[in-house]
Amino acid sequence: LPLFSGLLFCxxxxxxxxxxxxxxxSKNQENYICSSYRRRTVTCTxxxxxxxxxxxxxxxxxxxxxxxxxxxxxxxFQEVLKGDQQARKRQAxxxxxxxxxxxxxxxxxxxxxxxxxxxxxSGRINSDRFDKLSSTxxxxxxxxxxxxxxxxxxxxxxxxxxxxxxxxxxxxxxxINFDTLTPELxxxxxxxxxxxxxxxxxxxxxxxxxxxxxxxxxxA
Numbered sequence: 001l002p003l004f005s006g007l008l009f010c011x012x013x014x015x016x017x018x019x020x021x022x023x024x025x026s027k028n029q030e031n032y033i034c035s036s037y038r039r040r041t042v043t044c045t046x047x048x049x050x051x052x053x054x055x056x057x058x059x060x061x062x063x064x065x066x067x068x069x070x071x072x073x074x075x076x077f078q079e080v081l082k083g084d085q086q087a088r089k090r091q092a093x094x095x096x097x098x099x100x101x102x103x104x105x106x107x108x109x110x111x112x113x114x115x116x117x118x119x120x121x122s123g124r125i126n127s128d129r130f131d132k133l134s135s136t137x138x139x140x141x142x143x144x145x146x147x148x149x150x151x152x153x154x155x156x157x158x159x160x161x162x163x164x165x166x167x168x169x170x171x172x173x174x175x176i177n178f179d180t181l182t183p184e185l186x187x188x189x190x191x192x193x194x195x196x197x198x199x200x201x202x203x204x205x206x207x208x209x210x211x212x213x214x215x216x217x218x219x220a
Contacts, residue, residue, distance in 0.1 A: 002032075003181060004054065004193065010034040011196040013044040019051070028052055032195070047195050054193075054201060059181050061203055062189060069172050077165050092155050099151040102144045109141045 002019035009016055017032040030051040036044040069076050113134070120130040171188055178185060194202040 001183065003051070003183060004032065004058075004186065005183070007186060007190060007193050008032055008054075009192050009194055010036065010044060010047050011194045011202070012047070013042055015042075015044070017047060017049075017195055034195075045197050047197055049195055049199050049201075053199070054195075055181060057201055058186070058190075058193065058203065062181075062185070063178075065189075065205065066172050066176055066178075069168070070176050073169060077169075095151050095155045099148060099155065102147045102151065106141055106144050106148070109137050109144075112137060 004017075005019070006016070013034065013036045015034060015036045018035050018038055019030070019032055021030040028050070032047075032049055032051065032054070034044050034047040036042045037046045116125075116130060116133055116137070119125045120127060125133070175185055189205055191204045191206045193204070196202070
């Protein structure tokens with residue numbers, strides 16, 4: 001897979017950028033372009049950026065970011081906690097609403113199954129119709145149960161601020177002296193990268209780091 005697979009997004013249309021390479025394309029010319037432009041699904045420009053360019057920019061920014069976190073751990077995490085608690089609380093509340101909605105629908109489906117069986121027995125629906133409806137409802141219930149499990153885990157993660165900060169600290173200490181960008185490093189630290197037509201890029205970090213540039217400037 002390309003190094004930045006799933007991380008690059010167009011600043012104008014919001015779609016992912018695709019990796020482009022070919023037999024006649026040198027390593028130095030491998031690039032990413034907007035998927036909307038490539039497929040012509042919507043009107044958008046190429047947002048062309050060479051792979052080596054974005055690698056250099058992201059590597060430099062990531063090194064700076066991890067160095068600041070490592071050198072100013074206590075201050076950094078205090079600032080993150082101060083600015084991020086309310087945002088994480090709102091996210092958890094939103095997930096809680098999704099969780100309640102899914103749980104309510106699961107309960108409704110539990111009530112539907114016996115009624116569906118009675119409808120078949122009484123002849124109100126035939127066995128084929130019963131099988132199709134049962135299969136549809138069972139699939140929905142399976143999906144909802146997985147959604148409930150995922151939402152529950154995400155809510156706990158959103159609220160357990162200290163846990164995710166410990167994980168960040170551990171990861172930064174392990175990779176502080178990295179020399180090469182890897183998918184593991186990128187996907188652990190970065191949520192997404194926005195690419196503009198003029199080749200500016202905007203890096204959004206994970207761990208609720210918010211506007212990392214302002215935070216680093218404030219600590220400097």
